[in-house]
Amino acid sequence: MQGRDDVRRRNLATVLGIVHRRRRASRAEITQRTGLSRSSVGTLVADLEQAGIVTQSVGEERSGVGRPSPTVSLTGRYLAAAVNPDVTGVRVALVDLGGRVVDQQFHATREAPTPHEAAHLTATALADLSQGRPGSTVVGICAAIPGRVDKTGTTVRFAPHLRWADVGFGALLSEYTGLTGRVAFDAKVGLRAETLWGRAQTARDVVSFYGGPGGIGAAALVDGRLIDGSAGGAARLGHLMVATDGPTCVCGNIGCLTTLVSHHHLAAAYGLGQVSLAELRAAVLRETAPALRSFLDRQVGYLATALRMSAWAYDPELIMLGGFFEILLEAGRETLESAFSGGTLGPLGGPPALTVPALGADQLLAGAATEAFSPLLHDPLGFTQTHQEQVPASGGRAGG
Ligand SMILES: [Zn+2]
Numbered sequence: 001m002q003g004r005d006d007v008r009r010r011n012l013a014t015v016l017g018i019v020h021r022r023r024r025a026s027r028a029e030i031t032q033r034t035g036l037s038r039s040s041v042g043t044l045v046a047d048l049e050q051a052g053i054v055t056q057s058v059g060e061e062r063s064g065v066g067r068p069s070p071t072v073s074l075t076g077r078y079l080a081a082a083v084n085p086d087v088t089g090v091r092v093a094l095v096d097l098g099g100r101v102v103d104q105q106f107h108a109t110r111e112a113p114t115p116h117e118a119a120h121l122t123a124t125a126l127a128d129l130s131q132g133r134p135g136s137t138v139v140g141i142c143a144a145i146p147g148r149v150d151k152t153g154t155t156v157r158f159a160p161h162l163r164w165a166d167v168g169f170g171a172l173l174s175e176y177t178g179l180t181g182r183v184a185f186d187a188k189v190g191l192r193a194e195t196l197w198g199r200a201q202t203a204r205d206v207v208s209f210y211g212g213p214g215g216i217g218a219a220a221l222v223d224g225r226l227i228d229g230s231a232g233g234a235a236r237l238g239h240l241m242v243a244t245d246g247p248t249c250v251c252g253n254i255g256c257l258t259t260l261v262s263h264h265h266l267a268a269a270y271g272l273g274q275v276s277l278a279e280l281r282a283a284v285l286r287e288t289a290p291a292l293r294s295f296l297d298r299q300v301g302y303l304a305t306a307l308r309m310s311a312w313a314y315d316p317e318l319i320m321l322g323g324f325f326e327i328l329l330e331a332g333r334e335t336l337e338s339a340f341s342g343g344t345l346g347p348l349g350g351p352p353a354l355t356v357p358a359l360g361a362d363q364l365l366a367g368a369a370t371e372a373f374s375p376l377l378h379d380p381l382g383f384t385q386t387h388q389e390q391v392p393a394s395g396g397r398a399g400g
Contacts, residue, residue, distance in 0.1 A: 008044075009379050009381070011034070011036065011040070011044055012047060012048065012379075012381060013377060013378055013379065013380060014034055015030055015034065015041065015044045015045060015048065016048060016054070016097075016376075016377060016380050017377060018033055018034070019048075019054055019072050019074060019097075019098075020074075020098060020099075020196075020370075020373075020377060021196050021197075023073065023099075023100075023197075024071055024072065024073035024074075025071070025072055026069040026070065026071050026072070027041055027042065027045060027056075027069045027070050027071075027072060028069035029069075030045070030072065045070075045072055047381060048072075048380060048381075051380060051381055051384040051385075052075055052077045052078075052384065053074070053075060053077070053078060053097070053376075053380055053384065054072050054073065054075060055072075055073055055074075055075050056070040056071065056072055056073075057070060057071050057073070058070050058071070074096060074097045074098050076096050076097075076102070076136065077135065077136055078096075078097055078136070078137055078139050078373075078376060078384075079094045079095060079096055079097075079102065079133065079136045079138050079139070080094070080095050080097075080138065080139055080140055080141070080142070080368075080369035080370075080372035080373045081093070081094060081095075081122075081126055081129075081138050081140070081141035081142075081177070081179060081369070081372065082095050082101075082142060082143075082144065082364075082365040082366070082368035082369040082372065083118070083122045083141065083142075083143045083144070083173070083368070084143070084144045084146075084186065084364050084365060085113055085118040085122075085143060085145070085146075085162060086112075086146055086161075086162070086212055086213050086214045087111070087112040087146075087161050087162065087213050087214040088108060088109065088213045088214075089106055089107050089108040089109045089113070089121075090106070090107050090109065090113055090118050090121045090122060090125070091104060091105070091106045091107075091365070092104065092105050092106075092121070092122050092125035092126055093105075093129075093362075093365040093369070094126075094129050094130070094133065094136075094138065095365055095366055095368075095369030097373060097376075098197075099193060099196060099197045099359075099366040099369065099370065100366070101362050101365050101366065102133075103129050103132060103133070104129075104365065105125045105128065105129060107121045107124075107125060109121075112161065112162045112163060112214070113162070115156075115164055115167045115169055116172070118143075118169075119169070119172045119173055119176040119177075120176060122141070122143075122176065122177065123176040123177045126138070126141070137387065139179075139180075139372065139373060139375070139376050139383070139387065140179050140180040140181070140182070140372035140373070140375065140376075141173050141174075141177055141179045141180070141181050141182070141372055142181070142182040142183065142184055142189075142368040142369065142371040142372035143169055143170075143173060143181075143182070143183045143184070143368060144186035144189050144190070144364040144365065144367065144368040145159050145162075145164075145169070145183050145184065145185060145186055146159055146161060146162065146186050146212050146214040146215060146217060147159025147161075147162065147164065147185070148185055148231075148232050148233055149183045149184060149185050149232060150231075150232060151228065151231070153170065153182045153184060153371065154168060154169075154170035154171065154181075154182065154183060155167065155168050155169070155170065155183065156168075156183055159214075160215065160250060161214035161215045169181070169183050170182045170183050180372075180375070182371050182372060184367070184371045185217065185232065186210065186212070186217050186364045186367075186368075187208060187210045187217030187218050187219040188217075188219040188226055188367075189363075189367025189368050189370065189371060190208065190210055190217075190219070190357065190363035190367050191206065191208040191219040191220075191226060191320070191363075191367070192226060192370060193359055193362075193363040193364075193367035193370065194206075194208070194320060194357050194358065194359060194363055195221065195226075196366075196370065197358070197359060197366065198357055198358035198359045198363060199318070199320060199356075199357060199358045200221065200318060203221065203317055203318045204221070204223060204224045204317070205221060205222055205223065205224075205314065205315060205316045205317050205318070206220070206221040206316050206317070206318045206319070206320060207219075207220050207221075207235070207237070207310045207311075207314050207316040207318075207319045207320070207352070208220070208221075208319075208320040208357075209237060209303075209306075209319070209320070209321050209322065209325050210322040210323045210325070210363075210364075211261075211262070211263060211321075211322065211323035211324040211325040212263065212323050212324075213263045213264070213274070215238060215258055215262065216237070216238035216258045216261070216262070217238070218235050218236065218237035218238060218310075219235055220234065220235040220310075220314050220316070221316075222314060235314075237257070237306060237309075238256065238257050238258035239251050239253060239256045239257070239258060240256065240257050240305070240306045240309050240310070241253055241254065241255045241256060241257075242255055242257045242260060242261075242302040242303075242305040242306050243260060243302065243305075246260055247259045247260070257302060257303070257306045260299075260302050261299050261302050261303060261328075262324075263277075263280070263323070263324045265299070266280060266299065266324060266327070267280055269292065269295050270283040270284060270287060270292065277323065277324060277326075277327075277361070280327060281327045281330075284296065284327050284331060285327075285330070285331070296328075296331055296332070297332070297335070300328050300331060300332030300335045300336060301335065303325065303328050303332075303336060304332075304335055304336050304338070304339035305339070307319055307336060307339050307340075307354075308339045308340065311339075311340060311351070311352055316352045317352055317353065318353050318355060319352045319353070319354050319355070320355055320356065320357055321354060321355070321356055322356060322357040322361075322363065323361070326356045329354060329356060333354065336354055337354060340352065
């Protein structure tokens with residue numbers, strides 16, 4: 001019996017995984033992708049429908065025999081909360097199972113929030129956001145952290161710009177919101193979201209740089225797998241040495257990318273303080289003073305060096321540049337692309353393509369939400385049955 005239940009749970013998870021990734025899929029397509037029989041897929045989808053996770057409608061698509069195959073889509077009843085604490089404030093969002101941000105709030109802070117401040121702001125925002133969705137259930141919460149986390153997804157090991165070290169932020173989120181709390185490394189979940197819904201859907205080898213207000217995050221997908229390393233610290237590409245005469249970095253090396261290229265450096269050069277990415281982009285593309293242009297060229301040059309070294313290390317087909325790196329790509333694509341020319345890449349199949357994330361800044365929230373959804377995705381019926389006995393989470397305790 002146990003074995004049969006296991007098979008059913010696995011099959012339900014597989015079917016839901018397809019709808020999660022595709023957002024909607026015909027039953028014929030699910031049958032084709034899973035290799036299960038048509039009647040098995042019909043039963044599995046009906047189970048998911050009864051649990052309130054998916055809904056079916058007769059769509060346009062037709063199966064081989066000419067009968068329309070019902071389209072399976074998500075009900076939107078189950079949502080996950082995603083939070084991204086950074087040096088300028090805390091962003092909180094509700095995200096649906098298909099990775100769409102359905103609502104979000106940003107709470108600015110004067111300086112980097114402490115863990116308790118971040119958890120308190122999160123709970124307040126979440127209570128507010130949940131009020132607008134009375135028919136929905138928030139299944140869990142995950143924070144996209146601008147820093148490395150432990151492999152269990154509960155503790156922030158080191159987020160240098162937030163100045164958080166060994167913080168059990170998952171438990172803190174649980175305490176403040178009443179939801180199961182987790183933490184994840186922002187660049188890694190951002191890249192995961194791009195593999196699910198963005199530019200990296202068909203790619204197997206990708207390097208991603210994310211430039212947030214709180215520093216540089218990077219992640220690598222190698223042979224279709226997001227790499228972690230022994231302690232979750234793989235692909236720390238912000239510490240690639242890009243200038244032999246650069247300043248000393250907190251890591252002890254000199255001339256690291258993160259010490260020379262940052263949101264803060266760019267904004268300061270253009271006479272700006274704490275500005276949004278859109279404001280920074282407008283300023284960079286507007287100003288044409290020669291001194292600023294040569295500053296920008298140097299920034300692009302440092303990034304080109306880092307991209308070249310990343311290509312040597314990971315052999316990616318795609319390098320994704322998110323956050324403020326999008327501005328450097330827009331301002332200096334030619335220089336960045338020439339970083340791979342005249343080298344030894346030719347015989348190996350050509351240089352990687354350079355692109356920006358399709359999901360923009362939402363990649364961090366969508367990726368974190370997928371982590372929060374993992375118990376539901378892993379065991380859809382088990383999770384919803386257990387959850388029905390509990391009071392639906394609606395922001396929980398906002399006190400502090
Ligand atoms: Zn360093």
